[in-house]
Amino acid sequence: MKFTRRFILPALAALMLGHGAAMAAEAKKLKVGITLHPYYSFVTHIVGDRAEVVPLIDADANPHGYAPQPADMIRMRSMDVLVVNGIGHDSWVFEILEAAGMKGKIKLIYANDGVSLIPVAGDSGGAKVVNPHTFISTTAAIQQVYTIARKLGEIDPANAAYYRDNARRYALQIRQLIPAFNAKIAGADLTRFRCATMHSGYDYLLQELGLQVTAVIEPRHGVEPTARQLADTVGRIKAANVNVLFAEKYYASKLSDTIQDATGVKMYSISHISSGPYTQDKFVEEMRENLDTLAAAIHEAAKGS
Amino acid sequence: MLVLAALAVVGVLALYVQRYGGERQPRALYDWQISAFEDLSGADQAVYNALYTSQEEIPYIYDVINRFNEPGELFRWPSLQDLQETLLPPFYHDRSWEQNGSLQWTLHEPLGKGEMQGSVMYLGTGGKLPGQGSFLLVIGHVHAGITNNNALVIWWNPKNEVSMPGSGFQDQLILQGWREVVPYSGDQEVKRLYGDEFEDADQESGEN
DSSP: OOOOGGGHHHHHHHHHTTTTTTOOOOSOOEEEEESSHHHHHHHHHHHTTSEEEEESSOTTOOSTTOOOOHHHHHHHHTOSEEEEOOSSSOTHHHHHHHHTTOTTTSEEEETTTTOBOOBOTTOOSSSOOBOOOTTSSSHHHHHHHHHHHHHHHHHSGGGHHHHHHHHHHHHHHHHTHHHHHHHHTTTOOGGGOOEEESSGGGHHHHHHHTOOEEEESSSBTTBOOOHHHHHHHHHHHHHTTOOEEEEESSSOOHHHHHHHHHHOOEEEEEOOSOSSOOOTTHHHHHHHHHHHHHHHHHHHHHTTO | OHHHHHHHHHHHHHHHIIIIIOOOOOOOOOTTEEEHHHHOOHHHHHHHHHHHHHHHHHHHHHHHHHTTOOTTOOOOOOOHHHHHHTTOTTTSOSHHHHHTTOOEEEEEOSGGGTOSSEEEEEEEEOOOSTTOOEEEEEEEEEEETTEEEEEEEEEEESOSSOOOOSOOOHHHHHHTTOEEEEOOBHHHHHHHHHTTSSOOHHHHHHHO
8 A cells, every 4th residue: 555645644543553552561550750840741741640750859949069968868769760861960869879779779760872972063162072961952852752762662662553553643743842943933034143052061952953152151051151251252152143041041141240230141941851740742842942942042133123 | 197198088089080081991892893983973973862762662563553444464574654754853854854965765664575583674775975884683582472572783884875774684684784783882981980889670570
């Protein structure tokens, strides 16, 4: 039978619907822990109603420089599996593992195992530094969804096909974010868009969109620049005619106001997807908001303001 | 007492630096390999990372489009039109594709010509950005009895304009100036940060 091209996308989704539905697992549901908000969205989409998803830390806790709490250890002891970033954005999880006596007793899924990492953009001099913000993206997020689904399937083989099909359906949903964004910037003059970012959190997203980062303000994530570094960065922003500054939505910093005042750039807030209630649709919703913000910044820059 | 305290502080700092502050050691590569992390520019890195994830999806799309084949009907790998339909970067044409160089993709598809095995190749070339290279995704499609094995490898060529290679054999590609691109992946970074201290699910299940 010929597979009509026009129907491939819906067919991909349709073939996944119901696949594995008849294989309802009767065994005890896995309790899957997660460390960061995007992983809550990823895992709840993958496991559906066949596993329980448990955030390790409170919803409003700041995962940057997080100090482990006794409640985290209690939650961890109830988990069968724990999904972690593992490359620098949730290093506190290893302290909790040891403190809770769960080291070696809980199965860890490193979401970034299969992700091709990129360096921090605008890193001035020295060796390239790994950027751990793989979850603020679409391509690297999809790669993580596939990795998590595959590893959950290895741990819970009865539901492996169900997890895989859910992962593919969710990947299609994530995949549609970028074309929707590009439709919003159709016709916009991108040559006038020159941006700086407060930290390196948005590098994966900006790179896949083909947008260059001229300068990153923080020398390391969460580390404010020295007066000298700040003066150098302000100089670079002015010299490169940067007109847009992306700052963090959840963790406002006076530093971004200082940069804005010193350079005249227009500031926009982008979500790190790392605070607020844990919800299944948080990742897609906040990524869509981020992309809407980017589109607005591009249109504003194109006006020459 | 003061000396002991100072030694303790130095020891703790050394352990901290060992774990969190140690420099990433570039992976040892053969001279016919390059690192996506170290050696590719922003746009080429974006193209590579999209291709890298497409390796998960192209075999799946292959399964979907051949699922309802009738006896005698030739299997085929996803055409470029199929990849457009599925919005799959770096093949999908939109502003992001333009911003990352507008690589022109072509497909070498032996299965569609009735050959049962051989290298399926997606070639991306003619990028519009200064210094941009060309990419080749090679899928070594090999049948063994009723199963098949699809080994996917990504190659990069510093030349901006290249033609489709005659074959996907490694030695031929190397002689033509192609270099295999290897990622710096999350598992390597975890290993750098923690060694074998915190095993992942794969390693644990492997022991069972």
